[in-house]
Amino acid sequence: MRDLLREVLEANVRIATAGLATLTWGNVSGVDRGAGVYVIKPSGVPYASLREEDLVTVEIETGRVVGGSLKPSVDSETHRILYQAFPGIGGITHTHSTHAVAFAQARREIPVLGTTHADNFDGPIPVTRDLTPAECAENYERNTGLVILDVLDGDADSVPAALVASHGPFTWGANATKSLEASIVCEEVARIAIHTLALNPAAQPPEHLIRRHYTRKHGPGSYYGNSAGPAAENSM
């Protein structure tokens, strides 16, 4: 648990050092499946002053706060829905990073435009449908999680990221660190995509190249990296 708190703290601080957040706009959580809880950033606390004891522990099953004296991030319920739906997810990151938010606001998916994207995501980063007025009125954060589930259609592995329409990116991974790195990648592929589309609105890579790059880093035949086991599959 001590390790989880430290990892979640470091991943939250890295939101700021990686340039993904203005002020306090962003949060990372990490899970302890054995204990049935996740640890998440408190609401509205600046990264520079964040300490382990500020983090909030929440029960996955019930949403009850079981550790910490502060209120969890307002987005906590969105994290919880994703943890409930996908037992393989160990960490979640939400940011308002500039270029990924631009795609979310433009209500366009981030298309696969080259190997940088394909090294990390097995397809476009999708954008959700709009929430309805009713979904905004009640249980808004929970419903935000549900529209992400809608767009994923049961598959959180191929592309560990989604853009909530007119809002911004959520990303996930095997643990808090991996989820944060997926946010870094999501922002960078969005940034490159914006410049690519300005140079060539019809840009499109060959499918066999894209496939090769994804499988080079992911799955049974992968051969990237120097660590072994499942973590290596997701390494970047």
Next chain:
Amino acid sequence: MRDLLREVLEANVRIATAGLATLTWGNVSGVDRGAGVYVIKPSGVPYASLREEDLVTVEIETGRVVGGSLKPSVDSETHRILYQAFPGIGGITHTHSTHAVAFAQARREIPVLGTTHADNFDGPIPVTRDLTPAECAENYERNTGLVILDVLDGDADSVPAALVASHGPFTWGANATKSLEASIVCEEVARIAIHTLALNPAAQPPEHLIRRHYTRKHGPGSYYGNSAGPAAENSM
């Protein structure tokens, strides 16, 4: 008063560290309503060498300098008009930040394109009308304040920011720090908006989503953040 000087100093220095200003282009002031004065950056002094004793204290009622030996910012009269018109304003920031100035120069308001904007501003950031030749010829800085009042039409709360046409942003808040943070947010939403409009010139979020996000952070039903009282309403 000691605390006010320190806060105004720190907010001015933060203009530079937050990347909002080139050279000395920008100034923050903060108010002491009890004493009927505001404290403002002196004109033309670099942020790196700025000290508390360089700050200038000005009477809100008369515009008379009552503290400090340097000349106040040339924009001091614009600050004063805003303090006179809106007793709730405790701090004002003016910068020439890149993307907000681009909107001011393009003479376009910064539209509400998503939740990042709506988390902070309850509507577009407006752009003023042009000053007339007569308004430029006499009491120019005072008249700059008056065209801001025009565009606000009595409401400085919903959107604590305005773009002076062909010039740049002024922002405000409960104190100097909050006004500076509103400038940081104004610049970032402008930057995201430019990328959004390049990807989709017709981008528009659903009104009910926008409303939800603004009220999540502002007003009686707000539930963002971990501090209590009015400051929390404006926290970011």
Next chain:
Amino acid sequence: MRDLLREVLEANVRIATAGLATLTWGNVSGVDRGAGVYVIKPSGVPYASLREEDLVTVEIETGRVVGGSLKPSVDSETHRILYQAFPGIGGITHTHSTHAVAFAQARREIPVLGTTHADNFDGPIPVTRDLTPAECAENYERNTGLVILDVLDGDADSVPAALVASHGPFTWGANATKSLEASIVCEEVARIAIHTLALNPAAQPPEHLIRRHYTRKHGPGSYYGNSAGPAAENSM
């Protein structure tokens, strides 16, 4: 002379810290009119390892190196032409800063789009005509200076900057520091202009506003800044 060397060294180092140069692309010089010489960066030396004793002293009249053991910047002759033509110039900076070079390569002047520009330059930053094949073949750097003189048409004061077509910006001022600051401003107004033109290709400010801002900082009626004398006129 000691002071001049230190100032020129510091201004050259600031090219790098202000983000105006990649690798060694850029040089500043400063003049000693009494001695009839200018001091300039040596060719191809990185900013991080530059020392006062590396700087090269050149006679304005003859172009002869009279101090230092290294070769001066290849652009030295361009500096010399400007010093000869305009006795009021005390420092010159040349960079390949990103956005100013983009305008030079696009072969477009940097138009006056708002007060940020008008606070510093009394008109568009012009772009020179092309050098002819003959002008490129012989005395190329001297001829680069001559096409700058052409476009200035005798006036180096109103706008202390010019873009050499398909090349990049040269700026100048009362001394080396002021010339460097003019390069910082030139880059920033170019950057804002690119975003402005993307938002509104027809953007244009009212002439009376522009005039007001220029005269607020320059000339007999100026009232910006806290220092006295001619330096204040050029302060930013």
Next chain:
Amino acid sequence: MRDLLREVLEANVRIATAGLATLTWGNVSGVDRGAGVYVIKPSGVPYASLREEDLVTVEIETGRVVGGSLKPSVDSETHRILYQAFPGIGGITHTHSTHAVAFAQARREIPVLGTTHADNFDGPIPVTRDLTPAECAENYERNTGLVILDVLDGDADSVPAALVASHGPFTWGANATKSLEASIVCEEVARIAIHTLALNPAAQPPEHLIRRHYTRKHGPGSYYGNSAGPAAENSM
């Protein structure tokens, strides 16, 4: 060999400090022609924790790892093909730098738009043809090297850089450091080019100016820089 390890380590670390790579996306190698080997970054190791003993030594002739206990970069075979084909190449760098990748993804060469480009490259930075499905299926990294050879057509000197279509830039030079600097330059000319083309899609410099700038820094008549010998020709 000690010196080569240190140089390759420093060049790899500089990928990160120069802002050319996200996470671990990029690798530099350097050659020891006498020993018939090159030294390259290991796969998937972060720059911040990279040590000399992590570097991998590979035989140019066979591709056999002869030093180091980690796996070499997945791109090692691409480096090897280039070292085999061009005995004059002493270092190679591959990155996913933002603006160069945008050109690669847009499947457009980086055109010569001004002297910044011409100071460094004697022509456009070419983009390769697509790899075929068969070339992606077997010996993919080797075939990536072969399509680079195709586009170079026997000349690695005029333009020490190529964009692999839908992928990104490879650059080279007399040694690891020079290859890294070519990547820095490639990224910066790509960045300036994107802004230039936005301002003027038809921008084109006069050929005689371009020629002058290239020969000023390269070949027998060059006169840029303060060091002697072949290294000076390539200095930037």
